[in-house]
Amino acid sequence: MDFMLSEQEKQFKRFCKEFAKDKLALLAEKYGETDEAPRDMVAQMAAAGFFELLLPEELGGKGIKALPICLAREAFAGVFCPADVTLAMQGLGSYPIHLAGNPDQKKKYLVPVAKGELLTTYALTEPGAGSDVNGMKSAAHVEGEGFRLNGEKIFISNGYSANILVTFARTPLTDNPRAMSAFILEKGMPGLSVAQRLEVIAPHDLVRLKYENIFVPRENLLGEMGQGFNIAMQTLELFRMTVGAAALGIGQAAFDSALHHVKKRVQFGKPLAEFQATQIKLADMVMELDAARALVYRAAILKDRGERAVGRHASMAKLYATEASFKVVDQAVQLHGGVGLLKGSVVERLYREIRALRIYEGTSEIQRLIIANLILKE
Ligand SMILES: Cc1cc2nc3c(=O)[nH]c(=O)nc-3n(C[C@H](O)[C@H](O)[C@H](O)COP(=O)(O)OP(=O)(O)OC[C@H]3O[C@@H](n4cnc5c(N)ncnc54)[C@H](O)[C@@H]3O)c2cc1C
Structure with missing residues (x-):
């Protein structure tokens, strides 16, 4: 789906993936699964400039664009969940101030949030x-x-x-x-x-x-x-599609793990990858991820272009990507067999982590209602 991205965006996507591989993977090893936002994680994310994605240019930030936030969440979510959640919450807690705050409020809160000095x-x-x-x-x-x-x-x-x-x-x-x-x-x-x-x-x-x-x-x-209601809904309209991006990251990590596993695991005298039943699963998984990625990037690109009627695309991206990635993770567990359920296995963790994304920032059912309402009004 990278054909949808400019050279600069592709470069930023690589930067996010390298950050996840070089820094977040180490933090994941250090902290394991945690219900904290570790200070050294926040410091490293701030130093790499990720919170500046949430700061308008006039305050020295990178401008608040949906696509880079999606690319960062996609890269982080499968690797270290607190990093993904912290980026999302820094955005959800500061975007309302960007939308409706007065200059004093913006100065007081947005800059420290972008530096990682304040968590929100x-x-x-x-x-x-x-x-x-x-x-x-x-x-x-x-x-x-x-x-x-x-x-x-x-x-x-x-x-x-x-x-x-x-x-x-x-x-x-x-x-x-x-x-x-x-x-x-x-x-x-x-x-x-x-x-x-x-x-x-x-x-x-x-x-x-x-x-x-x-x-x-x-x-x-x-x-x-x-x-308040309008501020709350406008904020969700931006961040909903980024939940789809996080789901995509989790689904992709599960797919990568399954692909690696089926090439190695031998049953009935050959690797699982050589059975057609396995190949059919892999094809469906990769197709679902690509379709989800296309919807997420489309929503983000339209939002960043300033299209007004982006609500339907945001909800479709969130709905499709979270549901599709959930199915992909489930199939990844299936392809691992028993070892996919062992505590400490990557897909076991992803299986638990993906679940909440179909619920928060509007459940899948609510996304369907939003999409239908918007279509009926068109
Ligand atoms: C891990 C996690 C993190 C969260 N983080 C935040 C956060 O930071 N800030 C925050 O404010 N909230 C947060 N939430 C809350 C989240 O947004 C809500 O849980 C979500 O909106 C659903 O609300 P509910 O749990 O009350 O479910 P309910 O609204 O009770 O829904 C229960 C079920 O009924 C269905 N349902 C409800 N109404 C309809 C309808 N009209 N038609 C058909 N089906 C319907 C729902 O789709 C769902 O399946 C978080 C939730 C979780 C699990």
Whole structure:
């Protein structure tokens, strides 16, 4: 699919892959599977300039382009999951500030995020509001020179490591009682706490957050009151396709491992690769990955060209790439036989890591609903 990329983009893709091979693989060996965002990982990613992909050019960054973020996530995800998650969360937690922040907020937060000095996250989901964001109960009421915020958030990635977060809460307005606003919270604000660290199928820095009477100064409101829903959705529109890219990276790593295995493993007197049943599986796997890659790169290229109606492409990229890569990883485990299920085997880890991607940033079912809604409106 590299024919879709310019020479500069191909070079950047090689750079990402080399970084993953030379640096992230060593960190993966050092930390194993971890639910932390290791400081030396953050420092190395920052030194290599990856967080500058999330900073606009006017602030000294590389401009916020979807394709390079996709290429980096594709290269990182199969190698060291925390690196992929950290790049994604630095983006999800800073893009709302780029979209709606005032110059002071941008200066205060975006530059330190791009240097890796601040870790951030995006806190939207609640126990009663997952797919249905409008089920949100967290609420902020105007009080003096700010807001009083109460509520709770769940499944927040990098929520333990993050120093700041962008969050969303109801701020009823007279003309819109269900209005939602976006706020920047800083760890250490009285009333903001990590109520629980959550353990999931593959280690992931994941928490439940509690907001108990937090006083949020007015200067921490992002944009205008009532703009929260739009800010949340515009952010997801960019980052959704990058989830597809991460899935692709995981699927490709599983495929590579399976390809290596079937050439070596001998049964019935010959390598598995010589059986047609194996070859048919390999052909399907590589075709699925190529189709997924085409959809991911297409969505990113259209977004970077400034096409307005990119929502459908973003959802198709996320949906297809996560579902296809899940099937590829499953087949890779199958091709490994019993050793594919041994703890510590690459495909066993990838099998667990890929699962969440069909759920977060909008489940596969929700992506289908978005695609259908957009088609029906065209
Ligand atoms: C590892 C991980 C990391 C995450 N990180 C973050 C994060 O950093 N920040 C954040 O805010 N959130 C995060 N999330 C939350 C994630 O975005 C939600 O889990 C997701 O949106 C689904 O919501 P839910 O879990 O409440 O499922 P539900 O909404 O309860 O859905 C359950 C099932 O019902 C289906 N369903 C729901 N509504 C419909 C419908 N109308 N039609 C058909 N089917 C439907 C869903 O597709 C799903 O299969 C994370 C989740 C995970 C697992």
